[in-house]
Amino acid sequence: MTDATAARLRPASRPSLWDRIGQGRNALGLIFMLPAAVFLLLFLTYPLGLGVWLGFTDTRIGRAGVFIGLENYEMLLTDHVFLLSVFNTILYTVVASILKFALGLWLALILNEHLPFKAFFRAIVLLPWVVPTVLSAIAFWWIYDAQFSIISWALIKLGWIDAPINFLGDSTNARASVIAANVWRGIPFVAISLLAGLQTIPPSLNEAATLDGATSWQRFRHITLPMLSPIIAVVMTFSVLFTFTDFQLIYVLTRGGPLNATHLMATLSFQRAIPGGQLGEGAAIAVAMIPFLLGAILFSYFGLQRRKWQQGGAD
Amino acid sequence: MASVNIRDVRKAYGATQVIHGVDIRIEDGEFVILVGPSGCGKSTLLRMIAGLENITGGEILIGDRVVNDVPPKERDIAMVFQNYALYPHMTVADNMAFSMKLRKAPQSEIDERVNKAAGILGLTHLLERYPRQLSGGQRQRVAMGRAIVRDPQVFLFDEPLSNLDAKLRVQMRTEIKELHQRLKTTTVYVTHDQIEAMTMADKIVVMHDGIVEQMGAPLELYDRPANLFVAGFIGSPAMNFVKGRIKAGAVPSFETEEGASLPLASAPQGSDGRPAVYGIRPEHFRLTDDGLPAEVVVVEPTGSETQVVARLGGHEYVCVFRERISAGPGETIRIAPDPGLVHLFDVESGKRLGA
Ligand SMILES: Nc1ncnc2c1ncn2[C@@H]1O[C@H](COP(=O)(O)OP(=O)(O)OP(=O)(O)O)[C@@H](O)[C@H]1O
Ligand SMILES: [Mg+2]
Numbered sequence: 105m106t107d108a109t110a111a112r113l114r115p116a117s118r119p120s121l122w123d124r125i126g127q128g129r130n131a132l133g134l135i136f137m138l139p140a141a142v143f144l145l146l147f148l149t150y151p152l153g154l155g156v157w158l159g160f161t162d163t164r165i166g167r168a169g170v171f172i173g174l175e176n177y178e179m180l181l182t183d184h185v186f187l188l189s190v191f192n193t194i195l196y197t198v199v200a201s202i203l204k205f206a207l208g209l210w211l212a213l214i215l216n217e218h219l220p221f222k223a224f225f226r227a228i229v230l231l232p233w234v235v236p237t238v239l240s241a242i243a244f245w246w247i248y249d250a251q252f253s254i255i256s257w258a259l260i261k262l263g264w265i266d267a268p269i270n271f272l273g274d275s276t277n278a279r280a281s282v283i284a285a286n287v288w289r290g291i292p293f294v295a296i297s298l299l300a301g302l303q304t305i306p307p308s309l310n311e312a313a314t315l316d317g318a319t320s321w322q323r324f325r326h327i328t329l330p331m332l333s334p335i336i337a338v339v340m341t342f343s344v345l346f347t348f349t350d351f352q353l354i355y356v357l358t359r360g361g362p363l364n365a366t367h368l369m370a371t372l373s374f375q376r377a378i379p380g381g382q383l384g385e386g387a388a389i390a391v392a393m394i395p396f397l398l399g400a401i402l403f404s405y406f407g408l409q410r411r412k413w414q415q416g417g418a419d
Numbered sequence: 420m421a422s423v424n425i426r427d428v429r430k431a432y433g434a435t436q437v438i439h440g441v442d443i444r445i446e447d448g449e450f451v452i453l454v455g456p457s458g459c460g461k462s463t464l465l466r467m468i469a470g471l472e473n474i475t476g477g478e479i480l481i482g483d484r485v486v487n488d489v490p491p492k493e494r495d496i497a498m499v500f501q502n503y504a505l506y507p508h509m510t511v512a513d514n515m516a517f518s519m520k521l522r523k524a525p526q527s528e529i530d531e532r533v534n535k536a537a538g539i540l541g542l543t544h545l546l547e548r549y550p551r552q553l554s555g556g557q558r559q560r561v562a563m564g565r566a567i568v569r570d571p572q573v574f575l576f577d578e579p580l581s582n583l584d585a586k587l588r589v590q591m592r593t594e595i596k597e598l599h600q601r602l603k604t605t606t607v608y609v610t611h612d613q614i615e616a617m618t619m620a621d622k623i624v625v626m627h628d629g630i631v632e633q634m635g636a637p638l639e640l641y642d643r644p645a646n647l648f649v650a651g652f653i654g655s656p657a658m659n660f661v662k663g664r665i666k667a668g669a670v671p672s673f674e675t676e677e678g679a680s681l682p683l684a685s686a687p688q689g690s691d692g693r694p695a696v697y698g699i700r701p702e703h704f705r706l707t708d709d710g711l712p713a714e715v716v717v718v719e720p721t722g723s724e725t726q727v728v729a730r731l732g733g734h735e736y737v738c739v740f741r742e743r744i745s746a747g748p749g750e751t752i753r754i755a756p757d758p759g760l761v762h763l764f765d766v767e768s769g770k771r772l773g774a
Contacts, residue, residue, distance in 0.1 A: 306502065306504065308500045308502060308504035309504050309506060311469075311471050311498075311500070311504065312498070312500060312504040312506075312565075313506075313517070314471070314491045314492060315469060315470075315471075315491050315492065315496065315497060315498050316492075316517050316518035316521060316565075316569070317492040317518050317521050317522055318492070318517075318521055319492075322521060326506075326517070327506065330508045331507070331508060
């Protein structure tokens with residue numbers, strides 16, 4: 105038997121490993137995924153792993169720590185500031201997300217109407233998002249200034265209040281102020297994404313519903329909202345994740361004060377780890393965020409699953 | 420059920436006027452088809468009847484009521500859209516029940532009407548499916564079901580069959596017509612397919628560039644087209660046209676610009692020497708031994724009939740014969756237009772001449 109015939113016969117009888125890899129879709133898929141997997145491993149898993157590991161040690165800046173098991177976490181459970189920061193984070197995320205959703209949806213609905221200067225208004229809506237967070241945070245810092253606040257000034261001029269509002273000095277005010285700033289910054293993302301979703305709803309559906317006798321509220325309730333629900337799920341998941349992990353706004357505006365009333369888990373983690381030097385404890389706080397984030401992701405995973413009506417053949 | 424009366428209706432989008440004064444009277448229970456080439460304003464007119472577009476001028480009456488300022492949901496009309504516009508997140512049953520649920524009809528009545536409509540349309544086994552899980556024809560039927568359940572004054576259809584394949588289209592054509600005979604609801608149906616119009620309509624309205632060219636029973640339009648546009652639009656293959664002059668006299672005839680002489684049954688009064696357009700339908704040619712000699716250009720047998728393009732006196736004519744033809748391209752056949760079925764039109768205005 106010559107080599108040529110042997111080569112021709114072999115795949116038929118027993119495919120070589122190489123042939124099997126070349127033919128199997130799964131094996132080939134794995135090979136193509138390898139670079140991405142390596143990349144992810146290097147840049148995502150390594151820092152994450154390091155963070156988790158640090159959380160189990162008593163590392164400080166300038167001193168390598170030793171493994172201390174769950175001691176950090178046990179300590180956190182009795183740490184009032186940490187527990188307050190968990191409460192703050194949840195409050196901040198829930199209130200800001202609800203407001204962003206409501207206002208964003210409302211804006212998207214308005215922008216979806218036939219407005220004059222539509223493109224202009226859409227550009228305006230994007231502005232808060234285009235401005236770097238730190239810059240807008242500094243602007244808010246001025247807006248919320250105890251003495252020079254433009255809001256206080258305007259309200260005093262209008263005669264509604266007598267003394268400037270202590271925006272960032274009072275616990276409740278400070279919480280409301282940082283939430284307002286976060287909402288302002290987060291609305292464009294929600295509004296523009298939902299607007300894009302609205303534009304994929306064929307106008308004939310609304311026309312059909314009009315002829316079926318639906319009022320504009322009923323059209324919104326029975327057509328627009330259900331058709332938009334998949335996009336709402338995606339957008340709100342992202343919005344919740346961004347809000348939960350927010351750092352910049354708080355850090356510039358209040359640094360967690362007053363009396364830790366606006367300390368979020370992210371800001372507390374940073375404060376303990378870097379200025380405070382307790383790397384292990386800071387890492388433990390950051391790791392404690394993971395269950396919450398995982399919860400949000402799972403929630404959206406089930407929310408995002410294709411509804412029954414989205415399944416089946418395309419048009 | 421109600422009549423629909425369209426009086427001098429106009430529509431302009433900004434400065435561009437797209438409907439220029441249309442008058443149509445649709446009797447109670449009538450099946451009227453608006454037909455015309457793309458962009459002539461059929462959909463616009465239909466949407467004005469539905470109330471989805473406002474009316475720039477003139478008035479529309481449904482029954483005795485002027486509906487210009489009546490919102491769509493109070494007009495009591497149902498519309499079947501070209502893309503069906505089924506609610507994708509509702510089952511077939513919910514799609515059909517939507518309008519009744521909105522007006523809070525009792526569940527027993529909803530079930531009864533939905534089941535009845537589903538029975539009529541053969542959708543009973545599909546009631547729990549979502550629109551995505553249906554074929555094009557089934558979706559089309561659901562769209563009709565949604566309209567039927569409403570039991571409206573008027574049905575409006577906007578090219579409901581244009582997304583279906585040829586065979587299904589023929590089947591749905593029959594079904595829609597049967598449905599109309601059963602329900603007797605006044606129907607306005609838009610299509611650009613003149614065969615659909617011919618086969619389904621009680622009355623056809625031929626539109627062109629925002630005006631009504633002619634309105635009448637299908638065969639009336641076929642037998643006596645009012646102008647060149649209708650003559651060319653109704654009938655398939657389209658009518659042959661040739662320019663020339665009328666020659667009155669004892670034996671009237673028509674002399675084409677190329678010099679050929681074609682037969683005429685009669686010449687209109689005082690029309691000797693008048694320039695005109697001679698129109699003859701492909702199916703109104705006969706093969707006879709005493710016909711005019713014509714050179715075969717193309718032969719297209721369809722089985723039941725044979726379509727031939729033949730050159731006669733320098734002009735090409737499309738002819739359709741019942742007979743099978745053995746002659747090939749380049750050979751000569753003898754053809755004769757039936758003089759009694761010839762149409763004459765004015766060159767300038769395109770209007771029909773004589774009777
Ligand atoms: N919103 C609009 N703004 C400006 N012009 C429009 C608008 N809608 C339609 N038109 C114009 O009005 C004319 C009639 O449109 P219409 O949709 O009624 O045509 P149609 O007869 O239904 O054609 P088709 O058979 O292609 O559906 C077209 O020339 C179109 O360009
Ligand atoms: Mg149209």
